[in-house]
Amino acid sequence: MGADLVLQNLLSPPVLFFFLGVAAVLCRSDLEIPSPLPKLFSLYLLLAIGFKGGVELKYSGINTEVMLTIAAAIAMSVAIPLVSFPFLRLRLDVFNAAAIAATYGSISPVTFITAESFLASQGISSDGYMVAALALMEPPAIIVGLLLVMLCGPNRSKGQPGVRWGPLLHEAFLNSSVLLLIGSLMIGLLVASQGELGVEKMKPFTDNLFYGVLSFFLLDMGLVAAKRISDLRKAGTFLIGFSVLMPLLASVVGVWLAGLIGLGQGNALLFTVLCGSASYIAVPAAMRMTVPQANPSLYISSALGLTFPFSIIIGIPLYMQMVKRFIPAF
Amino acid sequence: MGADLVLQNLLSPPVLFFFLGVAAVLCRSDLEIPSPLPKLFSLYLLLAIGFKGGVELKYSGINTEVMLTIAAAIAMSVAIPLVSFPFLRLRLDVFNAAAIAATYGSISPVTFITAESFLASQGISSDGYMVAALALMEPPAIIVGLLLVMLCGPNRSKGQPGVRWGPLLHEAFLNSSVLLLIGSLMIGLLVASQGELGVEKMKPFTDNLFYGVLSFFLLDMGLVAAKRISDLRKAGTFLIGFSVLMPLLASVVGVWLAGLIGLGQGNALLFTVLCGSASYIAVPAAMRMTVPQANPSLYISSALGLTFPFSIIIGIPLYMQMVKRFIPAF
Amino acid sequence: MGADLVLQNLLSPPVLFFFLGVAAVLCRSDLEIPSPLPKLFSLYLLLAIGFKGGVELKYSGINTEVMLTIAAAIAMSVAIPLVSFPFLRLRLDVFNAAAIAATYGSISPVTFITAESFLASQGISSDGYMVAALALMEPPAIIVGLLLVMLCGPNRSKGQPGVRWGPLLHEAFLNSSVLLLIGSLMIGLLVASQGELGVEKMKPFTDNLFYGVLSFFLLDMGLVAAKRISDLRKAGTFLIGFSVLMPLLASVVGVWLAGLIGLGQGNALLFTVLCGSASYIAVPAAMRMTVPQANPSLYISSALGLTFPFSIIIGIPLYMQMVKRFIPAF
């Protein structure tokens, strides 16, 4: 049963390279992928996933299921921070609680990509519009995060700059990850609508390389996550618990929603993974700008040091198990 | 008619990614491709285009048409600066006029590559020796640029270093772009002359990836061009007009010359594109060294902020239209 | 006879690009591959070679031949420094002699990879376990190098830190090159043991790109080697002679050992190349840390400026000739 899925996931190249990165840090090797090479991989992955999503979106078209899924995704990215916040406030100040809440409302593109690869290895198909759902879960989480600070935060009249909605919405909708994803998706859509040729010429770049680059990038993510985990230890068991339990809770709701909408198994897994993942790209950047009072090592480290490894190692096969249980194969 | 070509060009992935880059700057997103990643792409593109050109040159051989085309290319790279200079002197000092003149005598490899991709999407063939023509248009333009400064410039006896031909010729013939292009071309020629095997083993790298890397690079070029265009606005309408009209004039002469030599439609388009493009790699570097009095933001921004976008968006389909009109299909 | 092999090697893309890099330095072009791009290539090559080696190791299995080869490899990486040291002491102090000795006991992954490509072009097969031999030749050489300093060096009681075995063994076994190689090899092994799918999905990345990236990287190595050779000239004829004669001697012993073990021609060539190559990645890093008294420009420049070019230009075809003479085709 489940053990099989776990093993198949564990022994896939991307996950194994993630472990290699972790191992390198644990045994204090000097292995590193120097900046800005990781940026090259992450830009590539966003561009490729967006483009492929756009191409598939062209073929699948936009129907009720698509609209429902996107609406559900947005709802989840609003609900998760709202549920997390009061819980986080038990131990943390408003700024940090809001920043972490927003982080968990948002998503992790690499977790999504790893789940896609996992689906491919299982021979289960998914749809391109899930990439649109992915991109659209970032802005609401960012906005909710800041609203929480505004409504629950200390009086800000002491000469500090007030809330400026302009920069906030700008950061929410036009940060580099969201823009590159949405832009590439639209390009994929346009190119596919012109015929096969353009898509074919991009394939060796966007498709064939994808799995290898993902593996390479996860090697780096392993290095980063392992370094971050020691930060987390300082943050205490409360945050450690949150980093695992919140994704679990969110994913249960995710599977339930996916069943309600009537998604197929592939899309359901991706939707669940989106709900259960936490941002370490767009939200931290936005929080840095709009809630500088929050401590980045808290929200970055919990997303990156714990939730991310948890999601790609245990989460994906676990959610698959849940999906298989509650969602009919067709 | 033409509108069709324009659309096909506009909706090709490389051009769409160029627009995405421009859009990112216009809406002030923080999307960036950090240095030195753009350098990786540009080195790759020069290496790949040179290698492929060399392989094709092996198959086509060197004949009268090849010699005539190269001679015409060199003649154009001498004539364009000579024609541009007096015109530019109407508003600019000798240094800036000479630097801009040289810039327009030279070529833009990425515009050439985009034109090649456009031809491929049209199913029109071209020849590898055009890459040799491309490489050989750089040195004459650089030399003419400096001769103009020497002959028309103010008396240089005030203790400034005199003209040193050594460094100038060195920069003209051995700058990194020209060297990498010519070197890769010769390698392609040598490898192809040894049989299919070496060429086949390079193909996944030099051919399959090409289109995707070009798209990625044009994303960066979009970012750069859009930032440069505001510089241009400061430079005034005179230079803006020049940046569009000069390429148009040069391309008309280019088509006429191509017809005279008897080039096929594919080669004719590439030749025209070479005439109509302006350098933003080799010439700026050479001018920086030999005419430091000129203001780089003038010659770089006009080549990069206006002529480059104009060429890849409007120029290529427009020139194709001209070529189709004046050059018989075979 | 041999001239043919030499020519085939000389006219392969990787070697030609190496020459292009050398030529660029000789004619003082400004061609450069800016840091950290070369690091990207070298990380990629190690990852790919390790992964492919692991996959092949899965298919070939571990038998007596494998064990014998690895034992012989380790023996050679101990013997070469021991033989080199007294010879180097004729002219150099203990620190420099030990560091250079260790350098020649160790190996150069890029030379190995170039030899693999050469074998592929000859249609001769080799086995994946040779990658394991490669990785295992680094640690012994590093350890022997330090032992030589300890046993023959000046009394270290003057307040300097004593020999700390911990950091040394750490550096020997867990330096980034060895770790990435061994890690990727194990990943390849694990993935291959799960079936074809994972291997197939990595292929476009680890296999198809390989030859092109190797060519690109050798372009950079040409730039680096040519700059280093002038350092070597300062070091004098003694070290120049050593950089060529030692590899030759080691390779003769290598061929003989390969025959003794009964390796096939492909494995025999790789084994010989390992014996005849000198490290410029792991050992210099380890020596920097453990023998800071040695002058890096001596051991890096001899390995990189002379032995490396010698190996890939003349060494590989020469060793092939020797192998063909002494090792039966099957």
Next chain:
Amino acid sequence: MERLDLIFSERELDKVLAAVDACGAPGYSVMRHITGKGRNGLVVSEDSEIAGGGTNVHMLLFCEPAIAESVAQEVRKIFEYYGGVGFRAKASAI
């Protein structure tokens, strides 16, 4: 002449540049990809780039004392809210 060393997150570069330009600085230089440690022991490492935080920049600025003074005043406000440090020293043009 004075020397100003300003170190802060690259996210605030545009704001600081605007302040520096407004004060009439004759020029400046910017180094990117700076890592470091600052208030509350907060570490900015290279992986902050992947994690979305971005790394620091080091801005170096030589100018007359009057300009240095007004730049210092302007950037102090930014640094108080967002973080960042600045230091002054004597220097002279060659």
Next chain:
Amino acid sequence: MERLDLIFSERELDKVLAAVDACGAPGYSVMRHITGKGRNGLVVSEDSEIAGGGTNVHMLLFCEPAIAESVAQEVRKIFEYYGGVGFRAKASAI
């Protein structure tokens, strides 16, 4: 306040960081990929990265004189064995 400029091989970064932290420095900044020339004319170039030697780092440290003094003492030992240079100057916080 004092300014400390430390330049040394990235291979010793962890050692120096440990010393700096131990002395109670309030913060520091690190620039990587520094090339240069030092004792015995030894050149550290970019290709040292490929050749396994690694390039230099430049650590910049502003702190009170007492801390500067103890950092100087600690790193001097490291620099004497492994190489590296350090310089002090006066500075003031903005």
Next chain:
Amino acid sequence: MERLDLIFSERELDKVLAAVDACGAPGYSVMRHITGKGRNGLVVSEDSEIAGGGTNVHMLLFCEPAIAESVAQEVRKIFEYYGGVGFRAKASAI
């Protein structure tokens, strides 16, 4: 001891290095990929690398005043023609 900060285009690095070596400087450090703004408001940004202009380098040089003086004299000539700035300050070795 003196500290020299030289900032100029990477295109002139070889020329400046030659001058520095000729003056007998005991060592130097070079940081690349520096952007900035200088005379006539000319901006050197990262895209200058793609545009062929190249970015700036920051050379840092600690030496005795006499050497500093002669380096200053030599590089001043280069900077006057090609652009670039240099500054001096007091410093002491740790």
